[in-house]
Amino acid sequence: MAGCALITALTLLLLPVFISSSLRWPLLVIMGTAGYGVYTVSLVALGSRFKGIELINGSASFGIIWGVGALLGSVSGGLSMLASVSHGLPISLALVYLLLACGVTWRQLALQKSLVHKA
Amino acid sequence: MNFPASANKRNLIAACAAITVFGFAFGMTYPLLSLILESRGVSSDMIGINSAMLPIGILLISPLIPLLAARYGARNVAIVAALATAMAILSYKAFDTLSAWFIIRLLQGMTIATLFVLSEAWIVGSAGDHNRGKIVAIYASVLSASFGAGPLLISFIGIEGWTPFLLGSIVVALGAIPLVFIREDAAAEPEETRPSGILSFAQKAPMLLAAVGSFAVFDAATLSLFPVYGLQNGLNLAAAANILTALILALRRAM
Numbered sequence: 001m002a003g004c005a006l007i008t009a010l011t012l013l014l015l016p017v018f019i020s021s022s023l024r025w026p027l028l029v030i031m032g033t034a035g036y037g038v039y040t041v042s043l044v045a046l047g048s049r050f051k052g053i054e055l056i057n058g059s060a061s062f063g064i065i066w067g068v069g070a071l072l073g074s075v076s077g078g079l080s081m082l083a084s085v086s087h088g089l090p091i092s093l094a095l096v097y098l099l100l101a102c103g104v105t106w107r108q109l110a111l112q113k114s115l116v117h118k119a
Numbered sequence: 120m121n122f123p124a125s126a127n128k129r130n131l132i133a134a135c136a137a138i139t140v141f142g143f144a145f146g147m148t149y150p151l152l153s154l155i156l157e158s159r160g161v162s163s164d165m166i167g168i169n170s171a172m173l174p175i176g177i178l179l180i181s182p183l184i185p186l187l188a189a190r191y192g193a194r195n196v197a198i199v200a201a202l203a204t205a206m207a208i209l210s211y212k213a214f215d216t217l218s219a220w221f222i223i224r225l226l227q228g229m230t231i232a233t234l235f236v237l238s239e240a241w242i243v244g245s246a247g248d249h250n251r252g253k254i255v256a257i258y259a260s261v262l263s264a265s266f267g268a269g270p271l272l273i274s275f276i277g278i279e280g281w282t283p284f285l286l287g288s289i290v291v292a293l294g295a296i297p298l299v300f301i302r303e304d305a306a307a308e309p310e311e312t313r314p315s316g317i318l319s320f321a322q323k324a325p326m327l328l329a330a331v332g333s334f335a336v337f338d339a340a341t342l343s344l345f346p347v348y349g350l351q352n353g354l355n356l357a358a359a360a361n362i363l364t365a366l367i368l369a370l371r372r373a374m
Binding site for chain 2: 001005008016019020024025028029031032035036038039040041042043044045046047048049050057058059060061062063064065066067068069070071072073074075076077078079081082085086089092093096097099100103104107
């Protein structure tokens with residue numbers, strides 16, 4: 001998950017460099033694979049970690065969070081393009097995914113630490 | 120939730136049909152409407168705010184979907200939602216003003232969210248532990264193919280006149296047909312359970328929700344603004360629409 005987020009952030013940062021060359025196509029394919037991979041991994045994790053009521057609760061929560069995120073994405077994306085036509089959108093999206101990568105890594109380290117303590 | 124294998128398969132196919140409708144309508148209307156607004160000289164922040172009506176609709180309807188499904192049956196609700204999505208796509212052209220589009224996008228967000236939540240419930244209900252990865256991968260591929268087909272269609276037929284709206288509406292209406300074959304008793308029925316709410320889930324899996332939220336920001340911003348970003352950075356209309364196709368047709372697979 002952290003890997004997916006990191007790769008997406010890197011390809012986003014490279015986008016302004018390659019937007020006017022044909023290298024933009026492979027870049028976009030990598031960006032799409034990693035960017036959407038975050039959601040695919042989340043769905044598999046939801047299905048394997050939760051059952052019954054909690055699974056449906058999680059699915060509904062996914063829907064609500066998705067709505068909030070999409071709302072923020074539409075508005076902040078438009079504003080970021082006002083700030084800078086060529087760099088605003090890719091940089092602001094890269095920041096979101098970098099934050100996610102940090103959060104996921106931090107959480108995994110914290111979980112590992114607590115497991116070590118228990119052992 | 121153990122269902123007979125045949126009912127599982129049937130519901131999985133039907134759910135994929137619903138997801139196809141959802142993905143296509145979503146993948147098509149985002150760049151279509153954004154590019155039309157851009158061609159009329161509407162500013163990129165206004166285009167973003169207009170796009171935001173869709174997720175607002177999703178937020179408004181989400182808590183009600185389990186209630187609607189319990190009352191009228193999940194299958195019936197999904198069929199109505201698919202037909203309403205087809206109507207919404209036509210009504211963009213019938214009521215062709217920016218202010219009307221705010222309302223229509225809100226309504227389309229509601230109908231698409233209904234399709235999305237019900238399909239995901241069916242898919243999750245039919246997936247066993249041993250093949251969940253495979254089923255989620257199929258689900259993701261179908262979603263990504265239909266998402267990608269939307270902008271691809273725009274790059275072929277352009278944004279002028281009734282054609283994109285008519286074609287989009289017809290495809291969505293056709294996608295509703297498989298929903299008729301859903302076995303209601305085998306579908307995951309939301310009224311059987313009392314979900315404990317998003318706050319209790321957030322305590323158990325905060326990073327899972329953070330991941331979905333980040334993905335949604337990325338998804339909405341790229342869908343609504345990448346074509347505009349391409350245009351403003353010197354690409355022509357077809358190349359700008361194909362930016363989304365390249366992004367979306369990327370293999371969406373679990374690692």
